[in-house]
Amino acid sequence: MLARWQFWVTTVVALLVALVAGYTMLLFTQNRAIQAELTSRANYVQQSVQLEGLYREMVKALADLSVRNQDKALSDLLATQGITLTPNTAAAPAAPADTKKGGRP
Numbered sequence: 658m659l660a661r662w663q664f665w666v667t668t669v670v671a672l673l674v675a676l677v678a679g680y681t682m683l684l685f686t687q688n689r690a691i692q693a694e695l696t697s698r699a700n701y702v703q704q705s706v707q708l709e710g711l712y713r714e715m716v717k718a719l720a721d722l723s724v725r726n727q728d729k730a731l732s733d734l735l736a737t738q739g740i741t742l743t744p745n746t747a748a749a750p751a752a753p754a755d756t757k758k759g760g761r762p
Contacts, residue, residue, distance in 0.1 A: 716740060 659667065716735070720742050723731040732742055 719731060720735060720740065722728065723735060724742055735742060
């Protein structure tokens with residue numbers, strides 16, 4: 658048989674264990690929600706990286722079309738997205754690569 662003080666000590670310890678278990682369950686639930694959000698964001702970033710080349714080609718095509726047709730509305734639309742156009746007035750030939758004169762060293 659337990660003494661009165663042993664009963665209360667055991668009861669308080671059991672209550673503390675129950676509180677800690679409840680807090681642990683709460684943290685577990687919150688961690689799962691945060692992990693799900695982070696997984697969703699990581700998937701979005703991964704998909705964005707995969708589509709970056711396509712988006713770049715689309716913007717380049719729109720910019721070329723705007724310059725070729727001198728389309729002010731399309732140019733303004735690109736400008737609102739932070740894309741500035743600098744039309745090439747003369748297509749210069751590409752400079753040759755660094756060439757060494759002479760023979761082998």
